[in-house]
Amino acid sequence: MKDFYTPRALLATFFLPIGYVICSKIGFQLAFLNSQVSPVWPPEGMALTALLLLGRAAIPGIFLGAFLANYLNNPHIPTALLIGIGNTLSSSLNFYFLLRITGNKDPLYSVRGLIYFITICSISGSALSASIGVTSLLYWDFLPSEAYWNVLFTWFSGEMQGFLIVAPLLFVWLNPDEKMGVRWFKKIELMLWCLMIYISGRIAFSDELPLLFLPIPFVILTSLRFRQYGATLASVILSFTAVTQTIHGMGVFAMKRSGNLSINDSLIYLDAFLFSINGIAYFLVAVSRERERAKQDAVESLEVLNRLKEIANEELEKKVFERTKVIEAQKLEIDKQLDVAKRIQESLFPNKEINPEPFEVCFRNVPMMKVGGDLFDIHWNPDTKELGAFICDVSGHGIPAAFLSALVKMSLDFWVRSPYLLTQSIEHIRNQITPNLKDHFVTASFIHIDTNTGKIKFARAGHFPLYIIKSSGELVTINPSGRAITAYFPTNSSESFYQLSPGDLIVLLTDGLTEASIPGEIQLYGEEQLLDLITINRMRPLTEIRDIVFDIILKYSGGEEMIQDDLTLALIRFKSNQ
Incomplete structure (x- = not known):
């Protein structure tokens, strides 16, 4: 009840009756069946607009205005009172349904809301007001019973026209939240379009020309260009x-019976026509506004997403920076540990030159990372004049391969004790490292040389054959059988023998040398090209041959940091057995 005692409610109670009476005078000018029944009732549109803009505070002013308007037209208090109640209930009921069903005061806000507005939110109130008003006129003998239904329909039609035509117009143009926001020349353009609609309407609803469709394009264009302002x-x-x-008997909707104009029949068809045209205009506006809101929502959503993206990027950069610092610290620690691991692995290789007469030995290892899976070892027994050499390549790279190569080094104890038992040494390695192999494999080769006679014995497990380059440049390949060391199959290695001649050069290598490739290409350096390189330089000192090979391979690969596998090369030359 407090809503009805506010200054706003009191002002509405004072001014609304004045506006209601003025609008009723316009409506009564069109009355024909009864002085209180009009085919268009603008006050109902004004009343609904007042409720939409002012809320329940407008109800007293609406009732007072409806009572005064009807009393001034027909000074009979009971009928004026009942009609005033009916008019007030009609606007209030439509207002309630509009808010309850659509949740929005603007009848042209959305397509869904517009559908409810032109059906439930207009028909219910119009039917209620027409029933109360016409029945009161009939009860107090202001209306003959045979005209009841005609008057009822006309009253209902007038109420509907007031709600559907006048209410949207007043709400759009009087709503303080709605601003047309166009420049003066656009307003002049709107006035010109309205003039065109009036002129085309006069032509369409005349008896001279059958041009009923003439106003339709102008209504559509005005609605599209000026949205709710143009459509209303x-x-x-x-x-x-x-x-x-039409009520003056002109146009295609002026229906005549026995030579007399039937206003009621005429309004039935006219209302259907106006409902269609106005509905099209309103739907165009509602669809356009929905699209505009959707576009605006999309822009706002995009802005929010961009802002969230910026925030996320800032947070990500911050976290990346923090994480980078942690990673850098961890990397430094890992590098320190790898340096230690590198020194440990380097200790697995021979730490001093062994050149038992009449042989000279030279080797070099370059791991792909700081540690790798290649291993080379040499064993010299001065008492028995036996020289043994071992080379292997563990699959994979880095720490896992280095760990397995260390296990291989530990399993060479049998070979050190019995350097002439080559196939047994291979099986001993397999038995020792099998529990840790899993999906890895190892290729290996053993050489046993009797330095007194120059006779060699060779066995391998999936590794390269033994290459011997003679002083003449001839290449001898010793290739006994033998599978790689795996956890699944025995090696089935066999041994081969060969008698060295003075000047013979033994070549032991791993596949990192032969599989070197140019960065970004798949062309490998290859065994043939590598052996040709060594053959060409066979007469040079072993250290020079070694350095030439590594210089060319590293350059071919794009530098030491670009190699794709560990590199190991061992050279043994038989000078003479004298």
């Missing part, structure tokens, strides 16, 4: 023109 003005102008022309 166009609807009012066209409806006013159509109704006035």
Whole structure:
């Protein structure tokens, strides 16, 4: 109840009756069946607009205005009172349904809301007001019983026209939250379009020319260009023109019976026409506004997403920076540990030159990372004059391969004790490292040389054959059988023998040398090209041959940091057995 005692409610109670009476005078000018029954009732549109803008505070002013308007037209208090109650209930009921069903005061806000507005939110109130008003006129003998249904329909039609035509116009143009926001020349353009609608309407609803369709394009264009402002003005102008022309017996909707104009029948068809045209205009506006809101929502969503993206990027950069510092610290620690591991692995290789007469030995290892899976070892027994050499390549790279190569080094104890038992040494390695192999494998080769006679014995497990380059440049390949060391199959290695001649050069290598490739290409350096390189330089000192090979391979690969595998090369030359 507090809503009705506010200054706003009191002002509405004072001014609304004045506006209601003025609007009723316009409506009564069109009355024909009864002085209180009009085919268009603008006050109902004004009343609904007042409720939409002011809320329940407008109800007293609406009732007072409805009572005064009807009393001034027909000074009979009971009928004026009942009709005033009916008019007030009609606007209030439509207002309640509009808010309850659509949740929005603007009838042209959305397509869904518009559908409810032109059906439930207009028909219910119109039917209630027409029933109360016409019944009161019948009860107090202001209306003959045979005219009841005609008057009821006309009253209902007038209420509907007031809600559907006048209410949207007043709400759009009087709503303080709605601003047209166009420059003066656009307003002049709107006035010109409205003038075109009026002129085309006069032509369409005349008896001279069959041009009923003429106003339709102008209504549509005005609605599209000026949205709710153009659509509401166009609807009012066209409806006013159509109704006035029709009730004066002009136009295609002026229905005549026995030579007399049937206003009731005429309004039935006219209302259907106006409902269609105005509905099209309103739907165009509602669809356009929905699209505009959707576009605006999309832009706002994009802005929010961009902002969230910026925030996320800032947070990500911060976290990346923090994580980078942690990773750098961890990397430094790992590098330190790898340096230690590198020194440990380097200790697995021979730490001093062994050159038992009449042989000279030279080797070099370059791991792909700081540690790798290649291993080379040499064993010299001065008492028995036996020279043994071992080379292997563990699959994979880095720490796992280095760990397995260390296990291989530990399993060479049998070979050190019995350097002439080559196949047994291979099986001993397999037995020792099998529990840790899993999916890895190892290729290996053993050489046993009797330095007194120059006779060699060779066995391998999936590794390269033994290459011997003679002083003449001839290449001898010793290739006994033998599978790689795996956890699944025995090696089935066999041994081969060969008698060395003075000047013979033994070549032991791993596949990192032969599989070197140019960065970004798949062309490998290859065994043949590598052996040709060594053959060409066979007469040079072993250290020079070794350095030439590594210089060319590293350059071919794009530098030491670009190699794709561990590199190991061992050279043994038989000088003479004298």
